[in-house]
Amino acid sequence: MDKGENTDVVARLEDVRARIAEAARAAGRDPGEVSLIAVSKTFPAAAIAPVLAAGQRHFGENRVQEAREKWPALKEAHPDVTLHLIGPLQTNKVKYAVRLFDVIHTVDRPKLAAALAREMDKRGRHLPVFVQVNTGEEPQKAGVLPGEADAFIEQCRGEYGLNVIGLMCIPPVDEEPALHFALLEKIARTHGLEKLSMGMSHDYETAIAFGATHVRVGSAIFGPRPTGMAKS
Ligand SMILES: *Cc1c(COP(=O)(O)O)cnc(C)c1O
DSSP states (O other): OOHHHHHHHHHHHHHHHHHHHHHHHHTTOOGGGOEEEEEOTTOOHHHHHHHHHTTOOEEEESOHHHHHHHHHHHHHHOTTOEEEEOSOOOGGGHHHHHHHOSEEEEEOSHHHHHHHHHHHHHHTOOOEEEEEBOTTOOTTSOSBOHHHHHHHHHHHHTTSOOEEEEEEOOOOTTSOHHHHHHHHHHHHHHTTOOEEEOOOTTTHHHHHHTTOSEEEEOHHHHOOOOTTOOOO
16 A cells, blocks of 8 residues: 555545534534544555554454454554444354454344353453344344344343443435434433444434434545445
8 A cells, every 4th residue: 555545544534533523513512422433344454554543543343353363463553442343243253252342333132142241251351332223124134123122222231231332223225314313312312322323434424413422434434345345
């Protein structure tokens, strides 16, 4: 990667930061309430380095295996990084996830909640988690269904003792995201949950208007992902 690409990525990062602050102010919110998670999936450490150098400290990855290849060295060099798991988590990867990640955004079923609780107890590493809600009720998408969210959130907090700090959603690509953001906010409010992980490159400003506290932005910072690897 040459200097020009580094300059581009830093300019895009600054632009996203400015838009976040503007969207927060427009919504009458403190820009400091919104954390930008730079989603670095599919990008190598060399592409992440300039973003780290520009002071960005929250990063998101969607695959445990890929994160295990990239992040141990980067975290050693930057111990103040917060690494967010934003992709589906299989129970057989829970032990690696709890070791490497700092926040899990994708708790969506009892078996996973139980496995996470067990591993966190074992490691003495009680990570904050989000419950993922499948607001669009899409069969292929992860997340607890909205109708089952109340019971599942209670179960995560009660039976499993997880530190649930908020809710996460990924709206259907072909629908107005605002409706999904509003639904997520409503469910969170019912449970007194303050954090909302919602909003991606194309809709993070809308998400902020609806109360997002964590926006997950990939391509608007890093540029387009290599095709075929752009799985979300
Ligand atoms: C890839 C991904 C993002 C970032 O998507 P962009 O459109 O590139 O901003 C956000 N959230 C999740 C869960 C993802 O998998």
